[in-house]
Every structure is written in structure tokens, then in C-alpha cells.
Amino acid sequence: MKFTKLHGLGNDFIVIAGEKELPAGVDQLAIRLCNRFFGIGADGLVYILPSEKADFKMRIINSDGSEAEQCGNAIRCVSKYVYDHKLTDATEITVETLGAGVQKVQLNVQEGKVATVRVDMGQPILQGLEVPTTVDEAKVINHPIEVDGREFRFTAVSMGNPHCVIYVDDAVNFDLAVWGPKLEVHPMFPRKINVEFATVKNRAFTDMRVWERGAGPTLACGTGACATLVSSVLNGLTDRQATVSLKGGDLFIEWNEEDNHVYMTGPAEEVYQGTLD
Numbered sequence: 685m686k687f688t689k690l691h692g693l694g695n696d697f698i699v700i701a702g703e704k705e706l707p708a709g710v711d712q713l714a715i716r717l718c719n720r721f722f723g724i725g726a727d728g729l730v731y732i733l734p735s736e737k738a739d740f741k742m743r744i745i746n747s748d749g750s751e752a753e754q755c756g757n758a759i760r761c762v763s764k765y766v767y768d769h770k771l772t773d774a775t776e777i778t779v780e781t782l783g784a785g786v787q788k789v790q791l792n793v794q795e796g797k798v799a800t801v802r803v804d805m806g807q808p809i810l811q812g813l814e815v816p817t818t819v820d821e822a823k824v825i826n827h828p829i830e831v832d833g834r835e836f837r838f839t840a841v842s843m844g845n846p847h848c849v850i851y852v853d854d855a856v857n858f859d860l861a862v863w864g865p866k867l868e869v870h871p872m873f874p875r876k877i878n879v880e881f882a883t884v885k886n887r888a889f890t891d892m893r894v895w896e897r898g899a900g901p902t903l904a905c906g907t908g909a910c911a912t913l914v915s916s917v918l919n920g921l922t923d924r925q926a927t928v929s930l931k932g933g934d935l936f937i938e939w940n941e942e943d944n945h946v947y948m949t950g951p952a953e954e955v956y957q958g959t960l961d
């Protein structure tokens with residue numbers, strides 16, 4: 685089986701194209717292949733599949749074997765793959781995902797290869813029960829949550845997959861490995877949750893570090909960056925366009941007031957191709 689290793693700001697994926705559907709036992713395959721010592725090593729396993737509604741369909745399996753509804757960095761990697769490997773020559777394509785339906789994607793090509801990608805990530809979902817959380821409010825903003833005797837305040841945003849954004853004094857040095865896993869599985873989040881710790885530097889720039897559901901501490905999270913921007917606007921902390929700076933690099937996020945869609949712009953890179961017996 686052929687695969688291609690790609691990443692978006694260090695959030696890395698094993699990409700497999702050419703299958704008609706997910707193989708049986710894909711959860712166990714993802715766990716095995718994503719293992720950084722006994723496998724290829726990645727944050728997730730991504731399939732490019734045929735779609736009846738879009739040019740391509742993307743399915744993403746986290747390194748713990750759980751399937752996610754959406755993945756911002758992976759959709760940029762998939763978009764780069766299909767252009768660079770000549771599955772399309774269009775620079776505007778559509779990709780179908782479980783969590784956001786058919787998404788428009790713009791490819792910025794430099795010297796014949798995709799350099800950056802601008803993705804329409806769709807409309808954020810803010811109703812508490814739809815994110816989902818156990819909080820039945822139209823918007824869950826700065827809501828208290830206690831874990832191991834410490835109280836945090838979170839804002840809940842779904843981009844098709846669930847996120848809770850928490851503002852801290854120093855996100856870059858925050859103890860992500862202690863608090864991330866505790867919040868990921870908190871009973872307030874029925875389908876677990878991706879946890880973003882953010883520090884707003886000014887109205888156009890936010891530091892953010894992420895503990896991902898099903899993958900742990902990744903270098904970047906595209907949907908998490910979108911959730912962070914939406915949360916920061918809801919909390920009156922940033923404008924509707926801002927840079928979200930992650931450990932692996934920066935993403936430019938816009939929450940358009942006219943169409944209520946969130947747009948994410950960032951890079952995608954191919955590392956190598958391989959084959960598995």
C-alpha cells in the first residue's frame with residue numbers, strides 16, 4: 685500500500701489515496717501506523733475518497749483510532765496532495781468532510797506546487813448542546829469548569845469537531861500535558877473535546893497551544909485555530925481577522941461577518957512517499 689506523509693505546521697498525517705472507502709479495522713490500522721516508534725509516526729491517518737457531492741472526500745482517523753468529523757491541517761494537506769500528484773489541475777476545488785459538508789478550497793500554487801491553501805471551514809456551531817457540551821445555552825462563553833480542584837473558564841465552539849478555548853496568562857509555557865488530558869475527557873463534553881489554551885497579544889495576534897482529542901499535544905490544529913478566533917471575537921478580545929500562532933507556526937483566520945463562514949489560510953508540505961507491505 686502506497687502512502688504519502690504530509691504536514692500542516694508540523695501537524696502530520698499519513699495520507700492514502702485511491703481507495704473507494706475506509707478499510708475494515710481502520711481504527712487499529714491508524715493506531716499501528718501512527719505509532720512514532722513501531723509505525724510510520726503521525727498525528728492521524730487520512731483517506732482521500734471519491735465523493736458524489738464534491739471533487740474529493742476526506743476522512744481523518746486520529747492516532748488513537750477515533751474518527752474525527754473535521755481536520756483543518758489535514759484538508760490543506762489533502763488539497764496539496766491532489767494538485768501536486770495531478771489528481772486535479774484546478775486551483776479551486778471542493779472537499780467533502782463528515783463535519784462540515786462540502787468545503788471550498790483555494791490553492792496558491794508556486795513553481796508548480798501548492799504552497800498555501802485557503803479553506804472555507806464553514807460556519808461555527810455555538811449552541812452548547814450541539815458542540816456538544818452538557819451546557820444548554822445558545823452560546824457557551826467564558827463558562828466555568830472545574831477539574832482536579834482548579835477552575836477554568838471556557839468558550840465552546842464546534843467547527844464540525846468540538847473545541848473548548850481557555851484563556852491563560854502564558855499559553856506558550858502553560859502546563860498543557862497536565863491539564864489538556866483532564867479536560868479532554870471531562871464529563872461536560874459527551875464526545876470528548878479538543879482543548880485550546882490561548883493568550884491574546886493584541887486584536888490581531890493570539891498565541892495558542894492545543895491538546896487534541898484523540899491525538900494529544902500536536903504542533904498545530906487548524907480547527908482549533910478557527911475555534912480560537914471565533915471564541916476571541918465572542919469574548920471581545922480580537923477583531924474578526926487575526927493570526928493564531930501555534931507551536932508549529934502561524935495560521936491566518938477570518939470569521940466573515942456577511943456569510944458567517946470561517947476562513948483558514950496556511951501552508952501544507954509533503955515530506956516523503958512510502959510503501960507498506
Ligand SMILES: N[C@H](CCC[C@H](N)C(=O)O)C(=O)O
Nearest residue numbers: 752755756757845905906907
Ligand atoms: N483531533 C481532532 C481532529 C484533528 C483536528 C486538527 N488536527 C486540525 O488540524 O483541525 C478531533 O478529534 O477533533
